[in-house]
Every structure is written in structure tokens, then in C-alpha cells.
Amino acid sequence: MNKEQQQIIDEVYEKYSIIAGMSTQVITLTKEEFIHYIRTDVKFSKTWGFKIEERELSRDERIDLYCKEYTGGTKGKYEPPFDDFIDAKLTTRDIPTRLITITYNNETIESYDNDTQ
Secondary structure (H helix, E strand, O other), rough: OOOHHHHHHHHHHHHHHHHHHHHHOOOOOOOOHHHHHHHHHHHHHHHHHHHEEEEEEHHHHHHHHHHHOOOOOOOOOOOOHHHHHHHHHHHHOOOOOEEEEEEOOOOOEEEEEOHHH
């Protein structure tokens, strides 16, 4: 996640912690537990108006990112020799493997990442 996304997570968790600390109706969760529920429980996510979505990028999406970064956006034609070449480049150039989208207060922030959670 990028710095802006991390700040939003911190802000939402802080708000949640304050409410949980003042209420007997809200269970106190650690930050990691809170993030887990936001990612996996739609009702919990809606309650806090906060959504974290992650998805794996397709090979074509990764190729698009590579081309934007290293070839000025030109893809070229996919031929078998090119397949081996591009697969190696996707790995050696550390092209992201997933997209992380955070939505909060009707604002959406996207970032790319290579880590798997």
C-alpha cells in the first residue's frame, strides 16, 4: 500500500478505536483484525464506510504497465519469442502483480503492489 492509503487506514482505525472505547456495543479489535474484517465482511465494511479491495493483475495488465514504463506505451505484437522475453522482463523489472483499491468518503485511491497477503 502507498503512504496515502496507509494514512487513510490509520485515520479510519483511529475513529473506530475511539468509538469502540466509548461503547459497550462495539467490540474492540486490533488494527490487523479491523483490516481483516474490512476486507472480508461486507456488512462490517459498510458500517465503517471503508472498503479495501485487492486483486491479482492479469498478464496483459502487467504487460501494459511494463510498456507504459519502459517502451513509451507501445505494446508490439505478441509472438512466442516475445512471450519469453516479456515474462522475464515482468519479473526482472519488478512489475506489480496486484492492484489495491481503497474507498473512503467517496474517494478511491489505487496502488500497485507485488506482495501477497
